[in-house]
Amino acid sequence: MNVIYSPLEQFEIVVLKPLSFFSLFDISITNSTLYMLFTALCILSFLVFGVYNATIVPSTYWQSLVESTYEFIYDMLKQQTGSQGQQYFPIIFLTFLFILFSNLLGLMPFGFTTTGHIIVTFTLALSFNLGLLYTGFALHGLKFLKLFVPSNVPIAIIPLITVIEIVSYSIRTFSLSLRLFANMMAGHTLLNILSSFVIAMYNAGYAIVGIVPFVLVLAITVLEFGIAFLQAYVFVILLCIYLNDALHPGH
Numbered sequence: 001m002n003v004i005y006s007p008l009e010q011f012e013i014v015v016l017k018p019l020s021f022f023s024l025f026d027i028s029i030t031n032s033t034l035y036m037l038f039t040a041l042c043i044l045s046f047l048v049f050g051v052y053n054a055t056i057v058p059s060t061y062w063q064s065l066v067e068s069t070y071e072f073i074y075d076m077l078k079q080q081t082g083s084q085g086q087q088y089f090p091i092i093f094l095t096f097l098f099i100l101f102s103n104l105l106g107l108m109p110f111g112f113t114t115t116g117h118i119i120v121t122f123t124l125a126l127s128f129n130l131g132l133l134y135t136g137f138a139l140h141g142l143k144f145l146k147l148f149v150p151s152n153v154p155i156a157i158i159p160l161i162t163v164i165e166i167v168s169y170s171i172r173t174f175s176l177s178l179r180l181f182a183n184m185m186a187g188h189t190l191l192n193i194l195s196s197f198v199i200a201m202y203n204a205g206y207a208i209v210g211i212v213p214f215v216l217v218l219a220i221t222v223l224e225f226g227i228a229f230l231q232a233y234v235f236v237i238l239l240c241i242y243l244n245d246a247l248h249p250g251h
Contacts, residue, residue, distance in 0.1 A: 080240035103228030116184040125176035136246035147249035
């Protein structure tokens, strides 16, 4: 009997420990929960190894890597938001590491990609956009609404431009979440399909035929590692741009 596996099975949520809160809320531990914990442990290990026995001049590979990552995100935040945005560096830095390690863990054998689920990326994006909206009004009050009325716009088209700006601002949550989710899901699905084809060719006795897809699998795997970093970078730099809008709505 042949069993057909779907390439989307790798994204299936599996309940490991059923839990509920007064029978009202389902707080069961799933494979997604477990891999988020793995992500947190990876981030902690990455930072701890980087600062363990740290010296003024980096003497280990890990210290150099941690400091380079720190400087990379810090410089990006400073360029996008100026000195006023530096107080938000910890959350931006942590977000970058969370997305990066979540993406990388999904590339490990038998791994699970938490960022391959729209609920995770949507919650992350929505939380930030609501936070930035609160930050804008907390810092500027009603003057924050200048963000939706660009300067030097003819009075006649201000209502139209304002509506367009509001709609554009509203879809930020969807663009942030869909971009990350779609890239992770599409790349991992393609890898699964090609890998299954290679295994099928080998089992059928056509190992030579499977060489071409095998090479493609290797090439796409390398590409996926690059995309894992790129998607974390894109998500964070867009957050920095949106943060700048909240800090400087009239600019």
